[in-house]
Amino acid sequence: MDRQEEALRLAEALLSDIELSETSTPKRVMKAMRLARLMRDTAAQEWLGFEVNGLPNPGTEKSQEWMTRTGRWVDDEKKRGYWVPSASVEATMNASQGALQAFSSSVSLSGDMIATAMRERAGSINGYTKNVREMAQILAAVDAQLYEYAGDVYAELQFSEVQASLFEQSRVAVDATLASLAGDALKKVESVSERLHSDEPEAISQAMSTCRRLIDSVADHVFPARDEPYDLNGQELSVKKNAVLNRINAFLHTSGVRGGRADRLRRSLSDIYGRVSTGVHSDVDSHEARYLFLATYVLLGEVLTLTASSD
Structure with a gap:
């Protein structure tokens, strides 16, 4: 016990x-x-x-x-x-x-x-x-x-206890999905976890860089880059290599995610991606870095489980 x-x-x-x-x-x-x-x-x-x-x-x-x-x-x-x-x-x-x-x-x-x-x-x-x-x-x-x-x-x-139980259930599903759909991304999670135990600015910067690469890896998996734009409700959306968030948004659209849930995921992805990108250089302490990692993990887990459900 x-x-x-x-x-x-x-x-x-x-x-x-x-x-x-x-x-x-x-x-x-x-x-x-x-x-x-x-x-x-x-x-x-x-x-x-x-x-x-x-x-x-x-x-x-x-x-x-x-x-x-x-x-x-x-x-x-x-x-x-x-x-x-x-x-x-x-x-x-x-x-x-x-x-x-x-x-x-x-x-x-x-x-x-x-x-x-x-x-x-x-x-x-x-x-x-x-x-x-x-x-x-x-x-x-x-x-x-x-x-x-x-x-x-x-x-x-x-x-x-309830939160831990819910998180554990989600973790099992997310890890399984990461392992089967984005094995390289799962390895990045382990490196982030190790680096976040340190308060050193360099370690925090490396952890935030890994979070950003984790988002990039998931985007590559769910919606590989292509030159032609994606038609999102009549608007042409660039889905080239550097348009990471656009490609994830395009995937959400192809998965049938609409309304409030789609808006929430888009806003969350944009906010987190912006903060981890900032944290690569400065302005993020170890406390925020831990929560950014958790938020990244949970959010990408939701995106990847959409892939698993679709498959």
Whole structure:
């Protein structure tokens, strides 16, 4: 099981745990801490650390914010509140609940001081009841934060998993098509992938040059160059060797691609070809270069699968 898959399962388990109240809040905190480590989420590890080790008093701006989010303040102006971790909060609540159960047992009071004893007993009951209520509210607020975090991680990983699955399915189809229809182009994909791991300008330039040659290779395959123009809806379209985009557009037309899809493919091809051509010389960093490669790969994959469908 890889890290992302483990994180997805852990997030789902944490959500179920909170929904069904299967364990205590401190145990959920530890589970969430593991989730944050798997996600390499340092920000989450910081606030979860408050629930594991307690909050620094008087605290930092972040710890005071966490005091507010978990309802720990007794007097926020004087910075008085419950700075202890969730395990201590739960222990206080359990102890107070135990004391209340003891008071609920039948007690025989008599003598001259019965009124004083009754007042003290009532005061103790009120104090323990207040403790239980306040501690329960803090734990509920912590659980709410854990639930929100687990839900966000779960949604993120689910989306990532769906995207990865869709991309993998497309990749298999595209690679198979590239291998059968444009074997040389497939070799170029491997070289692009290697070069994009480098931030060196020369490596980026070479990668963009390879992307451009990849588009050229696909154009050569789907619509070989010819001297006579192509009739595209009554307009003569040059389809000579250097008219790479025109030849791909002519292929789309011969494949029966019309309307919005044709417009999208034409615009995308024009934009990408322009950027990778620019990137050969300058103006493209490694981050954009990676996305340009992915966009080129996906777009040409769609074009080549049109060929496969047509064949």
